Amino acid sequence: MDRPRDAAGVEVSVVLPAYNEERTIEDTVETTLSTLASFLPPGSFEVLVAEDGCDDRTPEIADRLAAADDRVRHVHSDERLGRGGALERAFAAAAGETLVYFDTDLATDMGHLSELVERVRSGEADVATGSRWMPGQVADRPAKRGVPSRVYNGLVRLFLRSPLRDHQCGFKALSREAFERLHDRVEDEHWFWDTELLVRAQRAGLEVAEFPVEWEPKGDTKVDLVRDVFGMGSQILRLWWQVSVSPRITRRVSVGAGALLTVLALALMTLYLDPGAVLAELEDADLGLVALAGVVYLLSWPLRGGRYRDILAELGYHERLGFLTGAVFISQTGNLVFPLRAGDGVRAYVMKARRDIPYPTGFASLAVERVFDLLTITVLGGAVLVGYVLTGATESVVATLSGSVPGIDPRSARTALTVAAGVAAAAVLATATIVVSARRDGNLIRRLLSRVSSDSYADYVAGVLESFVGGVQTVAADRGAFARVGASSLAIWGLDVVTAILVLAAFDVALATPTLVAVGFFAVSVGNLAKVLPLSPGGIGLYEAAFTLLVAGLTPVTGPTAFGAAILDHAVKNLVTVAGGVVSMLALNVSLTTAVDETGAGDPDPEPEVE
Template sequence: MDPSGVEVSVVLPAYNEERTIERTVETTLDTLAAFLPAGTFEVIVAEDGCDDRTPEIADRLAAEDDRVRHFHSDERLGRGGALEHAFAAADGDTLVYFDTDLATDMQHLEELVERVRSGEADVATGSRWMPGQVADRPAKRGVPSRVYNGLVRFVLRSPLRDHQCGFKALSREAFERLHADVEDEHWFWDTELLVRAQRAGLEVAEFPVEWEPKGDTKVDLVRDVFGMGSQILRLWWQLSVSPRITRRVSIGAGALLTVVALALMTLYLDPQAVLTELEGADLRLVALAGAVYLLSWPLRGARYRDILAELGYRERLGFLTGAVFISQTGNLVFPARAGDAVRAYVVKARRGIPYPTGFASLAVERVFDLLTITVLGGTVLVGFLLTGATGQVVSAVSQGVPGIDPRSARIALTVAAGVAAAAVLAVVVIVVSARREGNLVRRVVTGVSSDSYADYVAGVLERFVADVQTVAADRAAFARVGVSSLAIWSLDVVTAVLVLAAFHVSLAPTTLVAIGFFAVSVGNLAKVLPLSPGGIGLYEAAFTILVAGLTPVTGPTAFGAAVLDHAVKNLVTVAGGVVSMLALNVSLTNAVDETSGAGTDAQPDPDPDVE
């Protein structure tokens, strides 16, 4: 028991509750006093960045009654974030929370508290959907709630009937054991807490409660439910899939996916025709393509040097180019971008650069790669629309893909161009925001919507902006990294164009270059999901579909060019990686072993490969 004598802490998460908070606090105190001894409970108002009079009222209530405490936050923490903040500072061993609208009948509060206080359960929750309860919910709230709980039961294998009822209690021990793993900070916090408690082997008790809706819900039944749907998938991946993905499984699955992806192409292409096209390729142009691609590697080293310099570390170009070679070779050998960790290991082991800095520098590099290929691919697609070339593209797609109606193809192309334009605009906003002190990204996103999912999206974009801001503080460094990124990807495109030209395609040079930029950009975006080592299969599929669909080039020719283009780039990468490993005395397998689990929180999101 806490020295203060408090055994039960009730937390009331409050956001703009000026009309109800005083009555809620008084009702809570009276209900607790009816079954708990004096001095053994407290009520905490977890006020979450309110912009009404809730903070003033909470301050007054705390000043008038020593059983009441007020925790204020200047910024929105989210419902889950406010609860965690309050629970961490609470005095009681039994932690309770419920919605401030008192929709759940307070006659159930004693049962909720005693379920945990007595040791019967580690976590207790009220339920509006169990037999024996009374919950008169309108369809607009009841139907989404049933669908949501059904998804949680099915996907996350939870036997509970109601995960979102705002009427829960847990022991201090359970909170300490779970809260570090609960990632959501808003409405999904309740669900994640319950599911993780069950997976941890804790006793979770669910009991029926009488519940009556009070006022308008703060949950947006479209955006918040969609956001929580994505959180269901995230939690399923973390609990059910990720623990089973060992290195052996990753390598095996990656290799299998590569074989399957390439094998599927044979359903639409004649393998013998592809081999014939490969045999007829102009080897001089292929060799020139390899030489051009090799030129991009010192640029990669120079870009990485500029990024590290902004983080306070200055290293030689040769060493950094070798480190990039080794890491990209690792990405070809291991799936899930394990090569990124290899680079962090190389710069730490050979130059003493800490893991957090190594991973942060990789994040910056990946963000610039993603921004660059988005701009390149999006610009070409928008160019098709603005120059009136859509007719030719639609005709090519309609004739090249059976069953495609020209009107549908035209609509699809227009929509795709719109998405591309939005992507380019988003890149502009991100870059502009990175050059400003103000939070432009969050203002833009929350200007459209202020719900919890918008907060989540804004948070993701802010991480991108923060990575760009790493080099944005120095205007010269920002320009160098941006220009070098454009140069790197332009050489990547030139390599692909030369390989395509080696197949004797009859396209105008401008068309060939435009298609090259588009196909390479989309092909690398297809590799964002690190499903196979080096994105083999994904790149070829995207490249083939675009080239064969947008030009008179046949499928076998397009596929042959895609395979040869990727092979040339991978051969250059592996050759440079082997030489660099020998020069720096680095073992890929040892590097992966050394970095397993190191700096996982700082690792960059998997973005397009740069092989």
């Protein structure tokens, strides 16, 4: 919504975020207008009702108020934007240079409004905020509100190094210049928006003023003290990572940290595995089967290139299989060399540099590929675990766990496996829901979540899941492409599992073929899920740990044998990947380090923030 052309003389814009406020919105608007009129000249202020997809009479009331008084405007949204989203939309439409907002329940004494406005209007501060927790002015809050609020603000001060006492008080003002500078940086659209605005302002070197206010809780809070507080806790960690950790992760730091984590992960294995026994197992492996495993794994790479070709075709780009297979080889080699999946950016660089495919398209195609990978390995691993429980094949696992791990009795082990199977079944069901939702025009995920809760965090989770579903929807519109990409994903990970089974068989393990296949599918799936955490280059250490624990726990295979097979399996796959990557880099004339550097320059750098 554009700013009005006929708002000459308006200096102060007050925004009232409103969701289903039919009982209070009229009184709130009248109180706000009379308070503003008591200290501002006529014609110098306006009140905007930021109506956020209400399903009660709030829109009708807001329309009536706006029609009756030129100082009132109604900013309507057909769908829920979230508290932060509604505020940003209204601020963008506001006419004033001083932007103010507060909660419509008027919990904060309106006698403080003049101080809030003048702090910013006078130029004393870029951002001003009321505080219920400043010394000498502590709000009398019920424990169910006060305790979570104190804990939350303590976490913000600890992780985000903000000196403010109260980040969530719904009584704030900021200059137009500050809003224009900050709103693109603030990512949250819900209740964390207030906190992120303050933290981003401080990091940008803006002057933030906090002053005590009298505050009295009114009515029932719209904050769900379980879902919203948990959600904002995760947002604290997200913002901490973005402002305090990510800027310090240079390529040198990431490579060094990744190498250190890899060494530590492998070193920890020596605490419960004899390195000598592991080496002895490696020496006795059947090299013929190991070589065959390498050949089988090599067969999966043209499938990877073909899958990537189908994904790109849905985005409007058509390329040759050989080139795309080489690009995948190079990117996966980058993921082995650099942690944090920097190789994904390498592929986007290759597509841009060699075929002029835009960076956004390159990263979007990678996102689709990752979604199908996660869906496939989740289904493979979850289905096997559920099968173990349903067929009663868990007794051997229970015996192994209870016999080898002190303190675990058979009953506890059986319960743990049943719970794990339940989680796996839920994961498979969620995967099926995602696929079904992607094949439908309706918003299935949001409808299902809305039956559980309609609060802001549930809405946030729905948004995250919808973005995930969007990856599947990219290819779901074309039934043929959807079938090809899905079948390719199953074939790719099936060959990955066959490779591991052949390596495990090279150690002459005494397992029946069905057991070997089932364990192979489960161990490889969970091992690759462990690699989703981008902690070490190529997931080295994470994969071996998960693979070893599952094979040794599910079968009579000893720990040294399982670990030896895990190391050899991962080594075979990494050697094939690196060899293919080197050949592809020579053929396409691509430098891995240059690609990483250029990818970082592919997106515009954000404006630097002041610590």
